[in-house]
Amino acid sequence: xxDFSKKYAEMMEQGTLMLRAFNPALEKFVPEGLDKLMPxxxxxMMDMMFGxxxxxxxxxxxxxxLVALAGLVAAGAQAGPQLKVTVRHxxxxxxxxxxxxxxxxxxxxxxxxxAMNRALEEAQAVFDENQEGDA
Numbered sequence: 001x002x003d004f005s006k007k008y009a010e011m012m013e014q015g016t017l018m019l020r021a022f023n024p025a026l027e028k029f030v031p032e033g034l035d036k037l038m039p040x041x042x043x044x045m046m047d048m049m050f051g052x053x054x055x056x057x058x059x060x061x062x063x064x065x066l067v068a069l070a071g072l073v074a075a076g077a078q079a080g081p082q083l084k085v086t087v088r089h090x091x092x093x094x095x096x097x098x099x100x101x102x103x104x105x106x107x108x109x110x111x112x113x114x115a116m117n118r119a120l121e122e123a124q125a126v127f128d129e130n131q132e133g134d135a
Contacts, residue, residue, distance in 0.1 A: 065086060073111045
C-alpha cells in the first residue's frame, strides 16, 4: 500500500470514528454506504467531510457540532431537518441546551434575527422531544 492509500484509509477510519461519536446508532456505519444515502453528493465532498476534514487531534466532537450548528444558523437557518439533527448530535456530544442557545444567539449577528428565531424554534422542538422521551 503506498503512502497516499495508507493516509486515505486512516482518514476514512477517522471519519467513521467521528460519525460514531456524533451518533452511537451509527456503530455499524461504513463510509461506502453514503453513496446510497446521498447519491447526489460528490465523492470528493464526502471524502472531505468524513475523511480529510476530521483531524483526530483537532476539535472535540461537542465543539465540532457547535461549529456546524453555527454555520447552519449563519447560512440563514433554512435547513430545518439538518438543524434538528445537528442539535441532537450536539446534545449527544455533551453540549447543554444553554450552550446550543448561546451559539444560535451569537449567529443572529451573521444570519439575522429571522434565522436566529427559526433555529431557536427547531432547537426547542428537539429539547421538547428529549423531555418527552425522558418522561
